Amino acid sequence: MSTPYAKLPAWADxxxxxxxxxxxxxxxxxxVVLLVGENPFRAAVILxxxxxxxxxxxxxxxxxxTNFIFTGLAVAVAMHxxxxxxxxxxxxxxxxxxxxxxCLALDRVVPWYVTxxxxxxxxxxxxxxxAFVPAYLQARRGSHIxxxxxxxxMIAASLMIYVLRDILKPEAMQEVxxxxxxxxxxxxxLNWIIELFGTAKIRSAPFNVSFLLALxxxxxxxxxxxxxxxxxxxxxxGFSQKAARYAGISEVRVTIIAMLISGALAGMMxxxxxxxxxxxxYVDLAGGAGFIGIAVALMGRxxxxxxxxxxxxxxxxxxxxxxxxxxxPAISRDMIVIIQGLVILFAGALEHMFRxxxxxxxxxxxxxxxxxxxxxxxxA
Amino acid sequence: MAxxxxxxxxINKSFGAVxxxxxxxxxxxxxxxxxxxxxxxxxxxxLMSILYGFYQADSGEIRVNGxxxxxxxxxxxxATGIGMVHQHFMLVDNFTVLENIILGAESDALLKSSxxxxxxxxxxxxxxxxxxxxxxxxxxxxxxxxxQRVEILKALYRGAEILILDEPTGVLTxxxxxxxxxxxxxxxxxxxxxxxITHKLxxxxxxxxxxSVMRQGTxxxxxxxxxxxxxxxxxxxxxxxxxxxxxxxxxKAGEVKLSVKNLVVKDQRGVTMVDDVSFDVRAGExxxxxxxxxxxxxxxxxxxxxxxxxxxxSVTLDGRPIDLTGAADPGExxxxxxxxxxxxxxxxxxxxxxxxxxxxxxxYHNDKRYLKGPLLDVxxxxxxxxxxxxxxxxxxxxxxxxTANFSGGNQQKIVLAREIEQDPGVLIVGQPTxxxxxxxxxxxxxxxxxxxxxxxxxxxxxxxxxxxRSLSDRILVMFAGRVVGERGPEASEGELGLLMxxxxxxxxxx
Numbered sequence: 001m002s003t004p005y006a007k008l009p010a011w012a013d014x015x016x017x018x019x020x021x022x023x024x025x026x027x028x029x030x031x032v033v034l035l036v037g038e039n040p041f042r043a044a045v046i047l048x049x050x051x052x053x054x055x056x057x058x059x060x061x062x063x064x065x066t067n068f069i070f071t072g073l074a075v076a077v078a079m080h081x082x083x084x085x086x087x088x089x090x091x092x093x094x095x096x097x098x099x100x101x102x103c104l105a106l107d108r109v110v111p112w113y114v115t116x117x118x119x120x121x122x123x124x125x126x127x128x129x130x131a132f133v134p135a136y137l138q139a140r141r142g143s144h145i146x147x148x149x150x151x152x153x154m155i156a157a158s159l160m161i162y163v164l165r166d167i168l169k170p171e172a173m174q175e176v177x178x179x180x181x182x183x184x185x186x187x188x189x190l191n192w193i194i195e196l197f198g199t200a201k202i203r204s205a206p207f208n209v210s211f212l213l214a215l216x217x218x219x220x221x222x223x224x225x226x227x228x229x230x231x232x233x234x235x236x237x238g239f240s241q242k243a244a245r246y247a248g249i250s251e252v253r254v255t256i257i258a259m260l261i262s263g264a265l266a267g268m269m270x271x272x273x274x275x276x277x278x279x280x281x282y283v284d285l286a287g288g289a290g291f292i293g294i295a296v297a298l299m300g301r302x303x304x305x306x307x308x309x310x311x312x313x314x315x316x317x318x319x320x321x322x323x324x325x326x327x328x329p330a331i332s333r334d335m336i337v338i339i340q341g342l343v344i345l346f347a348g349a350l351e352h353m354f355r356x357x358x359x360x361x362x363x364x365x366x367x368x369x370x371x372x373x374x375x376x377x378x379x380a
Numbered sequence: 381m382a383x384x385x386x387x388x389x390x391i392n393k394s395f396g397a398v399x400x401x402x403x404x405x406x407x408x409x410x411x412x413x414x415x416x417x418x419x420x421x422x423x424x425x426x427l428m429s430i431l432y433g434f435y436q437a438d439s440g441e442i443r444v445n446g447x448x449x450x451x452x453x454x455x456x457x458x459a460t461g462i463g464m465v466h467q468h469f470m471l472v473d474n475f476t477v478l479e480n481i482i483l484g485a486e487s488d489a490l491l492k493s494s495x496x497x498x499x500x501x502x503x504x505x506x507x508x509x510x511x512x513x514x515x516x517x518x519x520x521x522x523x524x525x526x527x528q529r530v531e532i533l534k535a536l537y538r539g540a541e542i543l544i545l546d547e548p549t550g551v552l553t554x555x556x557x558x559x560x561x562x563x564x565x566x567x568x569x570x571x572x573x574x575x576x577i578t579h580k581l582x583x584x585x586x587x588x589x590x591x592s593v594m595r596q597g598t599x600x601x602x603x604x605x606x607x608x609x610x611x612x613x614x615x616x617x618x619x620x621x622x623x624x625x626x627x628x629x630x631x632k633a634g635e636v637k638l639s640v641k642n643l644v645v646k647d648q649r650g651v652t653m654v655d656d657v658s659f660d661v662r663a664g665e666x667x668x669x670x671x672x673x674x675x676x677x678x679x680x681x682x683x684x685x686x687x688x689x690x691x692x693x694s695v696t697l698d699g700r701p702i703d704l705t706g707a708a709d710p711g712e713x714x715x716x717x718x719x720x721x722x723x724x725x726x727x728x729x730x731x732x733x734x735x736x737x738x739x740x741x742x743x744y745h746n747d748k749r750y751l752k753g754p755l756l757d758v759x760x761x762x763x764x765x766x767x768x769x770x771x772x773x774x775x776x777x778x779x780x781x782x783t784a785n786f787s788g789g790n791q792q793k794i795v796l797a798r799e800i801e802q803d804p805g806v807l808i809v810g811q812p813t814x815x816x817x818x819x820x821x822x823x824x825x826x827x828x829x830x831x832x833x834x835x836x837x838x839x840x841x842x843x844x845x846x847x848x849r850s851l852s853d854r855i856l857v858m859f860a861g862r863v864v865g866e867r868g869p870e871a872s873e874g875e876l877g878l879l880m881x882x883x884x885x886x887x888x889x890x
Contacts, residue, residue: 223755227755227756227758228754228755228756229745229746229751229754229755229756230754232738232741232745232756233745235731235734236731236734236742239731239732239733239734240727240728240731240732242724242727242728243727243728243729243730243731243742245687245710245728246685246687246710246720246722246728246729246742246743247710247711247742247743247745248686248709248710248711248712248713248714248743248746249711
């Protein structure tokens, strides 16, 4: 008996279980809040209101979510190929250079919608290039991709500081960053969409067109993974390298292509930061989004729809968390990180903890829903 | 009937929603050999695991020697005198026989006294039961048959009166299996009770006193072995009549389709696994390769199908060579008409996490029929999968179901359907019925014969000698990487068994 437990209906698998995991994460987080002497219910209200209460909050939540969708998709594509790309952070950071170079060249010449496709290409090429070396080392030399991508995060950080400080920074600038980008490299805000729903005027949130790019990429990733031959090969390789070998699928090719796509997706995160928000290339522009992408991909089950939902959740934790530390001084920024960590722990690492219980429960309520009727007719 | 050594009364066990054992009642008389047969997933292993304390029954009672026994762990089982010899041995490979035997039963903090005590006890056991093993031999240097003997000694050393053996002959040559049976008879004569779990009905007939048949979690019948037949047991297992031996006509062998010459293959460690092997497979014949598992058959199949590099030699398909340097693309070989049903369907032949329809194109996913530009033609794939499901009677007939949720026999049918329906000129098949239920075996065998009768060349590798003998038109025997003999299908089991055990050809002929 290889799988003694029956399967669950899809809605329970993709809806109920993540919800339960999330609830447990929040309960434990609530206990932590209680521990520092604050009211966990009030904290929850502040968190959710901070994220969704006003138009301004929603715009920020979606701005953060945009970052996480890109990096989450990046991790997911690699994950489908059985590769754990921890290098999203570095790939996004270096891709910032690609975006920056495009923008610095075009922002005074053409309107944003001309710059945009070139910036996407720049992000994709630089991000993919940064992922290529670990991919090649894994495919050809067997160096473990987890180790090499982590190291490449470090290299990216140092490289970018060098490039920004010694090459791209204008003499007169105090901060280590490029000159401010002008209108031709500034993406239009999308705050008006939120205002359509009748919220108050949003003054300064950086929610922008790259959110739409993220949604398009989510669709393309779905198409790639589940509807193309390449996606089929990636998934086959990810589930079973032996089966891939048997089916004539090249290990080297799939490893490298999956990582290139992954790097390109992670790279696009920098468009949101540079063209959508800061209008310059700056130090630490990835800001941890590469790592959040891992949690998002795990929680979203490496499926684009799940990734979008998980990204919005983490966007909420980012935005609501900032509000929370502002409103409740006892809850510091670090506490927010603890809450985020708990969500990752329960939704990602302990994903299967409650599964057996729920399966037993389902089986006793309705045996048919777990596929028992089918098992019976399975004679020969 | 003698007093019952084991009584199981109303045992129930569910895993989640799956009821692995329902209302099992079983009585095993002391000093007898009792067989338990059933298809894969019938609940045999679960039942024995309950008896040995790996699982707890949801309800029901276990009595040992007439007294109720609470068996909560394998330690409890050992304390009540139950010993188990697992299908996959639980031995520490780099320990000696003696060290393995005392492992977990050390009587002292210091090993020295335990070892001294164990040595004399072991000598007594070996004398008493004819179980000779060198106490200081390292396990990994012993042949499989002897390793199994160590497992038995381990159980006896712990005072087992009741011995459970789970599929004990799966890894043995026929001669080793015979030896095992002699040992079991001797143990029985000394008053031990033996429970034998197997799916090989012939073994049941040869050695047991009584036999119980399980089907879908229930105990459907218990018989005195003398008063039953293989046919009746097979019918009880499957629930309907089955043909145990396929009917087939004369082979009409045609031109050479697949030719292997002086093939040498090494494994990852650099050990030569296939050593100078040559043979031809002609259109319209089934060539069977017999041998105990691990004598190079797997590597041979992998080299021919392009999965593994060969060191030297050549393989030609329809007169054209196959690149053996590792550049051979299994996809290209498929286009040239070489289909491959691999030995390990769980990890190689199928992706268990895939839906059934996705597996029905594995390896053929480059085929234009399944593509629409850069996209997969989902409708075509689905229609094709449904078609195969119907033709091969794959159950449940749901192409969207995850492959892991199909039974072993149905999984194998998915692989066979995929490979056979491509209409290949050459079909190479590894262990086609391993872990497959009796009903599906019959179906698979018929399919392979049908392939042959259509003029295809079939290369069959199997560790089941019965299967080789009933399907093959020619039988090659592999031992230690070499083909040590070729025989016709009429060759006796004893003769093939000797070849499989590596006894030189000349001696075997005498």
